[in-house]
Amino acid sequence: KRRIVSGVQPTGSIHLGNYLGAIKNWISLQDTYDTLFFIVDLHAITLPYDTQQLHKATRDTAAIYLACGVDTSKASVFVQSHVRAHVELMWLLSSATPIGWLNRMIQFKEKSRKAGDENVGVALLTYPVLMASDILLYQSDYVPVGEDQKQHLELTRELAERVNYLYGGRKWKKLGGRGGVIFKVPEPLIPPAGARVMSLTDGLSKMSKSAPSDQSRINLLDPKDVIANKIKRCKTDSFPGLEFDNPERPECNNLLTIYQLVSGKGKEDVKQECENMNWGSFKILLTDALVDHLHPIQVRYNEIISDSAFLDEVLADGARKASSIADVTVNNLYQAMGFLRR
Numbered sequence: 001k002r003r004i005v006s007g008v009q010p011t012g013s014i015h016l017g018n019y020l021g022a023i024k025n026w027i028s029l030q031d032t033y034d035t036l037f038f039i040v041d042l043h044a045i046t047l048p049y050d051t052q053q054l055h056k057a058t059r060d061t062a063a064i065y066l067a068c069g070v071d072t073s074k075a076s077v078f079v080q081s082h083v084r085a086h087v088e089l090m091w092l093l094s095s096a097t098p099i100g101w102l103n104r105m106i107q108f109k110e111k112s113r114k115a116g117d118e119n120v121g122v123a124l125l126t127y128p129v130l131m132a133s134d135i136l137l138y139q140s141d142y143v144p145v146g147e148d149q150k151q152h153l154e155l156t157r158e159l160a161e162r163v164n165y166l167y168g169g170r171k172w173k174k175l176g177g178r179g180g181v182i183f184k185v186p187e188p189l190i191p192p193a194g195a196r197v198m199s200l201t202d203g204l205s206k207m208s209k210s211a212p213s214d215q216s217r218i219n220l221l222d223p224k225d226v227i228a229n230k231i232k233r234c235k236t237d238s239f240p241g242l243e244f245d246n247p248e249r250p251e252c253n254n255l256l257t258i259y260q261l262v263s264g265k266g267k268e269d270v271k272q273e274c275e276n277m278n279w280g281s282f283k284i285l286l287t288d289a290l291v292d293h294l295h296p297i298q299v300r301y302n303e304i305i306s307d308s309a310f311l312d313e314v315l316a317d318g319a320r321k322a323s324s325i326a327d328v329t330v331n332n333l334y335q336a337m338g339f340l341r342r
């Protein structure tokens with residue numbers, strides 16, 4: 001079976017962008033692929049964070065995965081920091097990563113510009129190396145993510161190729177290893193719709209956990225009245241009718257796409273249904289579709305989060321399975337890099 005890995009940071013609350021861009025797409029892949037879904041807690045400390053909240057957010061994120069339909073009889077769900085190989089591989093990969101590659105990362109540039117040099121930890125710069133480790137450890141074939149992770153995936157691919165070139169092949173064999181390719185070179189899986197869900201208050205910036213205003217996003221656990229209020233107040237425009245793909249109407253395209261995805265209808269059907277609608281009627285339709293889609297997820301979330309023994313077991317099981325795969329990869333790399341092994 002080909003393998004798929006992906007993960008979400010346990011920072012802030014999981015929103016519709018995380019769901020439509022990533023988690024929702026994981027579900028349909030579980031039957032065909034060997035899947036591992038992690039909660040990337042080690043990534044969540046790259047910017048100032050609340051130590052009192054991290055463990056709760058980690059559990060919440062795990063519960064949300066399951067509530068959204070991740071099936072633990074098929075997929076492994078685990079916490080990144082429970083599998084030590086992530087950090088171990090990161091150090092080895094760091095030695096093969098040119099600083100220039102990291103300096104070029106858009107997310108690093110944006111986040112560090114906002115925070116200022118004296119406030120930016122080294123981990124914000126080296127973050128993509130940890131992300132590459134998350135993926136390469138498991139010899140993953142595909143990584144289902146939203147569009148904003150594309151550049152990190154490209155770096156992961158380049159790093160895999162570089163390490164294969166530097167340490168793989170016959171060089172590795174001469175050291176007593178099996179020779180050949182150390183890492184599989186993974187490919188991103190970016191969905192045709194939902195890869196970039198935009199803010200409700202500005203159709204030109206992406207929906208994000210860190211945006212100061214909660215009005216800008218729909219959180220997966222938002223109650224019905226909060227969703228209704230956010231949609232009621234969201235930014236629209238004054239063009240007649242509703243349409244997809246008009247660059248002058250980013251909010252309209254975004255809201256129609258959200259409706260398409262949560263209603264499960266095709267784009268063509270939504271286009272016809274909504275082309276002559278006004279914002280007032282569409283907002284009611286969208287609110288109902290959102291509430292109908294999210295309500296069952298919220299019910300399941302509440303069940304799962306209240307059974308902590310079950311959740312602990314799922315995470316322990318997942319970490320065991322993940323470690324057994326990850327350890328092989330790290331040991332191979334140590335050997336290929338010439339380390340004395342015990």
Ligand code: TYM
Binds near residue numbers: 006016019147194
């Ligand atoms: P994170 O936690 O920022 O986001 C989790 C997933 O949600 C997607 N996403 C979006 N998709 C569409 N529209 C949006 N507005 C939106 N916002 C976020 C992201 O693309 C992502 O798929 N570095 C990653 C986490 C990570 C990871 C990994 C992912 C760490 N290691 C290994 C895959 C494989 C991140 O910060 O995602």
